[in-house]
Structure formats: C-alpha cells, structure tokens
Amino acid sequence: MKKQVFCPSTVISPLQAGETMRVKMRGFAAFTKKELLESVRTYKLFILLAVFLLFGMMNPLFAKLMPKIVEAALPKGMEMSLAEPTAIDSWSQFYKNIPQMGLLVLVILFSPMLSGEFSKGTLINILTKGLPRKTVIVSKYLFSSLLWSASYWLCYGITFLYTSLLWTQESVSHIFPAALFLWAFGLLLLAVLIFAGVLCKSSYGCLLFTGGFVAVLFLLDLIPKVKKINPIKLASDNLMLLTNESVLSDWTWPMVSCFCIIMAGIWGGVILFNKRQI
Amino acid sequence: MKEIMPYIPFLIPYLILEFGLAITALIHVIKHSEFRFGNKALWIIIVLFFQILGPICYFVFGKGEE
Numbered sequence: 001m002k003k004q005v006f007c008p009s010t011v012i013s014p015l016q017a018g019e020t021m022r023v024k025m026r027g028f029a030a031f032t033k034k035e036l037l038e039s040v041r042t043y044k045l046f047i048l049l050a051v052f053l054l055f056g057m058m059n060p061l062f063a064k065l066m067p068k069i070v071e072a073a074l075p076k077g078m079e080m081s082l083a084e085p086t087a088i089d090s091w092s093q094f095y096k097n098i099p100q101m102g103l104l105v106l107v108i109l110f111s112p113m114l115s116g117e118f119s120k121g122t123l124i125n126i127l128t129k130g131l132p133r134k135t136v137i138v139s140k141y142l143f144s145s146l147l148w149s150a151s152y153w154l155c156y157g158i159t160f161l162y163t164s165l166l167w168t169q170e171s172v173s174h175i176f177p178a179a180l181f182l183w184a185f186g187l188l189l190l191a192v193l194i195f196a197g198v199l200c201k202s203s204y205g206c207l208l209f210t211g212g213f214v215a216v217l218f219l220l221d222l223i224p225k226v227k228k229i230n231p232i233k234l235a236s237d238n239l240m241l242l243t244n245e246s247v248l249s250d251w252t253w254p255m256v257s258c259f260c261i262i263m264a265g266i267w268g269g270v271i272l273f274n275k276r277q278i
Numbered sequence: 279m280k281e282i283m284p285y286i287p288f289l290i291p292y293l294i295l296e297f298g299l300a301i302t303a304l305i306h307v308i309k310h311s312e313f314r315f316g317n318k319a320l321w322i323i324i325v326l327f328f329q330i331l332g333p334i335c336y337f338v339f340g341k342g343e344e
Contacts, residue, residue, distance in 0.1 A: 043302075043337045050299050054330060057292040061285065068281050108338055162288060 027131045028139055035143040044109050045147065051105050052151035056158030059093035064166050087167040091175070091242050094159050098182060099235040102155070107189060110144050111206040114197030123278055137270050141194050148186050174248065178238040181251060185234040188258050189214075191265030198272045231258040296329055303333035312342030 039045040067082040074080060117123045127133060156179050163169060189210060196209035217232040227233075233254040240246035282289075303325040307318060316324075321340050324332045 043306075043341075046302070047299075047334055047337055050295055051330065051334065054292065054295050054299075057288070057295070061288055061292065065282065065285065072281075105334060108334075166288075 024132065024135070028135050031126070031131060031135060031139045032143055035139060039143075039147065048106070048109060048147055048151045049154065052102060052155035053158060055094075055097050055102055056155035057162060059097060059159045060090040060162035060166055063089035063093050085167075087163050087169045087172050088239075088242060090159065090163040090167070091172060091178075092239055094156075095178075095182070095238045098152075098155065099185075102152075103186060103189060103235070106148055106186060107193060107207065107210055110190065110193055111197075111210070112203040113140055113144060113194065113206075115201060115203045115206060118201065118278065121278075127278065133273050134270050137194060137198070137266065137273055141190060141266055141269075144190050144194075145187050148190060149183065152183050152186060172242050173244050174241045177248060177251075178241040181234040181241075181255070182238055184255060184258050185231065188231055188234075188262055188265075191262040191269075195265040195269045195272075198269045198276060229253040229257045231255075231261060234258055299330065299333045300325055303336045306341070307336065310342060313340050314342055316340060 036045075063085045067085060070080070070082060123136065127136070160175070169175065192213050193206055193210050196206040196213075200206050200209060214232070217230060220226045221230050221232055228250075231254045233251065237246060241248070241251075304322065307321045307325055311318065313321060321336055324340075325336050326332070328335070
C-alpha cells in the first residue's frame with residue numbers, strides 16, 4: 001500500500017497531475033489542522049474569541065452608560081450637560097476600540113506565528129519530508145485570517161445586536177460596508193505580519209516591522225495624492241461613512257491598494273521563505 | 279444604581295466572559311510553575327486585578343513553554 005502524506009518533489013513528479021494535487025492538498029490540510037490544534041493549546045483561539053466578544057459587548061454598553069456614570073460621579077449641585085447617546089456613539093466606540101486594541105491584540109497574538117517555529121525548529125521535520133514551503137506560508141496566512149474573520153464578525157454581530165436593542169439604527173448608514181473595510185485592514189496587517197515573520201528572526205522584530213509599516217502608512221497620509229489610495233483609510237475613516245460624510249466611491253482605491261499589499265506580502269513572503277535558511 | 283438596572287441583562291454576559299477569562303488564566307497560573315519571567319504571585323495579581331489585559335498578557339508573554 002502506498003502511503004504518501006508528504007512526498008518529496010522528486011517522488012511526486014512521475015505521478016499524475018490529479019494525484020500531485022491531492023498530495024499537495026493533503027499536506028495543506030494536515031498543516032492547517034496542526035495550526036488549529038496549536039491555536040487551541042496555546043489558548044490563542046480562546047483569547048481572540050473572548051477578547052473580541054468582550055469588545056463587542058463593551059462598545060454599545062460603554063456608549064450608553066458613560067453619561068450616566070459621569071453624572072453619578074460628579075459632586076452634587078454640579079451640572080454638566082451631556083448629550084443623550086445615540087447609535088452613532090456605539091459605533092464610534094467600535095471604530096475606536098477595534099482599530100486600536102483589537103488590532104493590537106491580533107498582531108501581538110500572531111507575531112510568533114513564524115518566528116516561534118524558527119526558534120523551536122519545528123518546521124525542519126515537515127519541510128524535509130517534502131511539504132512545499134509555499135504551503136506553510138499560505139496555510140498560516142489563511143488560518144490566521146480565518147481566526148481574525150471569525151472573531152471580528154462575532155464582535156461586529158454582538159455590537160450590531162446590542163446597538164439595535166438599545167437604540168434604533170435608522171440614522172446610521174453604510175453599517176456593513178464600513179465594517180467590511182476594517183476587516184480588510186485586518187487581513188492586510190496579517191499579510192504584513194507574515195512577510196515580517198519570514199524577514200525577522202524574533203517575534204519582537206515582527207511586531208516592530210508591522211508597527212513601522214502602520215506608522216509609515218500614517219505618515220504617507222500627510223501627502224494629499226497618496227491619501228486618496230492609502231489603505232490606512234480603511235481603519236481610520238469608517239465613522240465618516242456611517243455619518244454620510246464620505247461616499248462609498250472614495251473607498252475603491254484604498255481597497256485596491258489594500259488588496260495589492262496583501263498579495264505582495266504573501267508573494268514576497270513565499271519568495272523570501274524559499275531562499276531562507278531554516 | 280436604579281438607572282443601571284434596565285441594562286443588567288446586557289451586563290451579565292459581559293461580566294461572565296470577563297471573569298471566565300480571568301479564572302481560566304488564574305487556573306493556568308496555579309497549575310504551572312514555569313514562567314518566562316516573574317513568579318506565581320506576580321502573575322496571580324496581574325491576572326486578577328487587570329481586567330481583560332491581565333489574562334492576555336499572561337497567555338502571550340508570561341506563560342512558560344511546556
């Protein structure tokens with residue numbers, strides 16, 4: 001009986017194309033399964049889901065209760081006029097917390113994605129058994145974006161639910177597209193992170209690289225011509241979309257450049273990883 | 279307090295999750311004795327007194343390799 005889980009490429013070549021594909025897919029599936037198990041055992045899955053769930057509940061509650069808490073904390077006789085919170089306030093909490101805290105937690109959790117494997121030498125075994133290096137990068141990227149998507153949309157769903165229970169959301173426009181843009185920015189960060197992972201040896205290096213990348217995006221935002229296509233818009237101007245200060249067509253170019261950077265990040269990561277000594 | 283009462287059903291799942299996170303981390307700290315830095319007492323304090331951020335910090339930076 002032939003058993004081919006991770007065949008070296010020399011063994012694969014005489015096989016039929018379909019068989020090669022199947023072997024590749026099996027390697028991919030096995031590696032992704034390993035990623036899933038790892039994320040459960042290192043509590044990554046749990047933390048990410050719990051934190052984003054907490055944020056999801058916190059956004060509307062914080063918006064609703066903050067004026068009451070401030071009122072209660074003020075000494076008697078002191079009057080402070082606070083506007084009655086609206087659904088927009090809840091979403092402004094969402095677009096304040098997720099780009100700051102949420103993305104920070106995401107990047108910190110996934111920063112040892114590749115460097116951890118390098119330092120422990122766990123990739124050597126599976127790579128010498130013939131798992132293509134490309135598969136490692138693609139599988140890691142897909143798995144991390146899957147986790148990000150699950151936790152992000154969970155957070156969005158909870159905020160949406162709470163907001164619609166506490167207020168009416170008629171005055172808020174483009175709720176879904178605005179959320180979609182922030183999600184795309186998360187995918188972009190993960191692509192940058194995986195590229196940084198191939199480039200740097202330590203997880204702190206990855207963090208620094210990704211932080212530097214975001215800082216550069218912020219700096220580029222100062223140039224009017226670049227501002228129109230800068231993907232940082234996807235994470236910073238979402239609220240303008242909700243209040244109709246921005247139209248959807250403004251977001252086409254940032255989305256295009258975001259997509260290009262994701263592709264470049266993964267492609268560059270694969271190329272560098274092929275050349276890298278493990 | 280009276281004003282907060284209507285929001286109790288919204289607050290309960292939040293509190294459950296927050297404490298769940300803290301308790302999971304606390305159990306992990308108590309069961310293990312190896313940390314990347316710091317000691318058991320330090321991590322117990324961090325995990326219990328810094329809501330949300332404490333447990334995250336523990337699992338990301340403090341947890342030792344098994």
